[in-house]
Amino acid sequence: MESICESNKQYRRQMLIWAVTYCVVTYASVYTLKNAGIEHFGLRTLIALTPMLPIAWVGVIIMRFIRSLDELQQKMQFEAVVFSAVMTGLLTGAYGFMEGVGYPKLDTIWILPMLMIFWVIGQALARRRYK
């Protein structure tokens, strides 16, 4: 069985490679859409969606990492994910109603970073609970 320490190292390495790949792909996508003069709507859609490939890949990396954790760490991750889902649901739901009374429309692209931020906060709270 792979040790937890080795899994952590491997996870950090994979996340670093992922972050670099995501930045390169996103930059290339935006640059191509702005400068390549592509008019075809279908092709522009495909190019706009290319950053979703590394995003799907990070999902696989995270799932593998969580499977490598021990039972308490998995429980803590579960609590953190639930916290993140609840907080994101509350905030996006509340803002959705506020948009109904005239607040400016916000881009849905902010939902994923919001989930990630609340996930990190949830992890810190879980760590404190089981200390």
Added chain:
Amino acid sequence: MKNSLKELRTEAGWSQVALGEKLGVSRQTIIALENGKYDPSLKLAFSLAKVFERRIEDIFTNE
């Protein structure tokens, strides 16, 4: 649930990291177990009993 993990581990002369390695869990989990913040699964409780060569009920008490 209370347990005597800290006493048993100290008696055996193992660090929290060493016990974690024997059980395949993190030091964080050992700390939570020793502080009574987390009750282990049946599988982990059996592993603890095996490592310390005790019965589960000798390690854990339901108080």
